[in-house]
Amino acid sequence: MSNQSKTTKVGDASGRGSVAGYRVNFPARMRTYSEAEIEAVVNVMRNAEVQTQGNYMRQFEADFKAYSGANYAFAVDNATSALRLSAIMCRIGPGDEVIAPGYTFCASAIPFGTTGAKLVWADIDPETWVIDPKDIEKKITPRTKVLLVVHLLGMPVDMAAIMEIAEKHNLRVVEDCAQAPGASIHGRKVGSFGDFGCFSFHGAKNITTLGEGGMLTVKSAADAAITPGLRHNGVRPFTGERARYWVPAMSNVDIDLENTWPNNFSIGEAQCALGSELLKTLDQNNDILIAQANRLRTALSDIPEIKFAKIPDGYRHIFHQFVLHFDGSAFGKNRNDLLDFLTEEAGIRAIVQYHPLFRYPLFQKLGAAEQNCPTLDDWWDNSFSFPWWIGMPDETMDYLVDSVKAGIATLKAK
Numbered sequence: 454m455s456n457q458s459k460t461t462k463v464g465d466a467s468g469r470g471s472v473a474g475y476r477v478n479f480p481a482r483m484r485t486y487s488e489a490e491i492e493a494v495v496n497v498m499r500n501a502e503v504q505t506q507g508n509y510m511r512q513f514e515a516d517f518k519a520y521s522g523a524n525y526a527f528a529v530d531n532a533t534s535a536l537r538l539s540a541i542m543c544r545i546g547p548g549d550e551v552i553a554p555g556y557t558f559c560a561s562a563i564p565f566g567t568t569g570a571k572l573v574w575a576d577i578d579p580e581t582w583v584i585d586p587k588d589i590e591k592k593i594t595p596r597t598k599v600l601l602v603v604h605l606l607g608m609p610v611d612m613a614a615i616m617e618i619a620e621k622h623n624l625r626v627v628e629d630c631a632q633a634p635g636a637s638i639h640g641r642k643v644g645s646f647g648d649f650g651c652f653s654f655h656g657a658k659n660i661t662t663l664g665e666g667g668m669l670t671v672k673s674a675a676d677a678a679i680t681p682g683l684r685h686n687g688v689r690p691f692t693g694e695r696a697r698y699w700v701p702a703m704s705n706v707d708i709d710l711e712n713t714w715p716n717n718f719s720i721g722e723a724q725c726a727l728g729s730e731l732l733k734t735l736d737q738n739n740d741i742l743i744a745q746a747n748r749l750r751t752a753l754s755d756i757p758e759i760k761f762a763k764i765p766d767g768y769r770h771i772f773h774q775f776v777l778h779f780d781g782s783a784f785g786k787n788r789n790d791l792l793d794f795l796t797e798e799a800g801i802r803a804i805v806q807y808h809p810l811f812r813y814p815l816f817q818k819l820g821a822a823e824q825n826c827p828t829l830d831d832w833w834d835n836s837f838s839f840p841w842w843i844g845m846p847d848e849t850m851d852y853l854v855d856s857v858k859a860g861i862a863t864l865k866a867k
């Protein structure tokens with residue numbers, strides 16, 4: 454394969470998408486839309502008068518509330534906006550601290566950094582690979598105000614431990630569920646434990662509302678009361694009888710947002726109609742991902758150099774991504790050596806995701822370079838993701854497994 458073929462890419466920002474020269478690509482989306490889903494969008498285009506914040510949004514919110522078990526649900530334009538709304542409602546600023554996982558997509562932390570609060574990085578649990586409650590406890594100071602936990606890759610964080618810490622120290626809890634719609638712990642869905650749950654329907658997610666979309670779940674009535682105003686420029690209809698409907702104006706800009714400037718984080722009706730449709734098959738599609746993951750994990754279970762996250766009993770990990778850890782230290786090789794084999798020799802576009810945030814120049818320049826996350830630092834340099842989508846053929850999975858085995862045998866022989 455020439456260098457030219459590897460660089461002529463048509464993928465998205467994360468490196469997903471069709472890239473010339475690979476036998477197994479990493480698609481930019483998890484699956485194609487069904488006819489019913491297409492029809493839901495076209496129906497809004499043909500028939501709906503209201504294009505934003507209408508009945509389809511209210512229906513999607515009701516459907517998501519029922520699905521997630523959360524007290525309140527508000528549809529937004531993406532998960533970053535949901536996180537931003539959470540950060541605003543946490544009422545934090547300079548002098549406060551937010552404990553966040555060092556291992557996550559940058560969008561988890563940016564909305565909290567934006568407030569001026571300090572980001573304090575927590576390590577990952579060595580077995581589950583998501584934020585470690587024991588490390589969080591060590592990093593709490595009198596300035597800590599918020600615990601931001603991320604159910605990364607679809608793996609639920611230990612929410613019993615998180616809520617216990619939060620209660621003990623009087624902290625607010627934000628769950629980043631961008632990668633975990635439908636993930637649960639003993640049947641209780643993520644996003645229903647903390648003060649806020651932030652879901653993404655971005656183009657690469659398990660469900661996507663045409664590339665962008667999100668949902669904010671909220672626990673308290675007080676936060677829920679101000680969310681619509683914060684989401685849409687503080688605009689509300691005037692209430693009560695008026696002699697002339699246009700006096701004093703068509704709508705009120707409600708200033709009762711606890712002295713906070715609002716935003717516009719609204720989502721369109723067609724996306725909401727699609728969202729309701731997508732929810733109907735979310736569990737079924739997550740089941741497909743879980744079955745695929747089980748097949749791959751079983752097929753690679755006799756390879757001592759390859760490890761997977763341990764899934765605690767009663768946890769539903771919905772496998773938004775399929776991540777492996779490779780330890781070739783016994784024969785002087787590392788993850789990059791194996792990836793060279795998989796990409797160059799086997800034509801598999803495996804990728805490496807979620808660089809620890811404290812390593813990025815953006816976070817370093819903005820004062821979040823300090824870290825003490827030894828497990829993550831060591832683990833991350835040896836982890837990688839297989840190409841992954843809903844409905845991956847058995848032959849493709851077998852090829853991935855055979856290629857890893859061949860790669861390790863080749864590296865050992867070198």
Ligand SMILES: Cc1ncc(COP(=O)(O)O)c(C=O)c1O
Binds near residue numbers: 558629
């Ligand atoms: C863990 C995590 N948090 C937040 C986000 C932000 O989601 P969105 O693209 O919907 O703003 C993403 C999206 O990739 C994510 O993976």
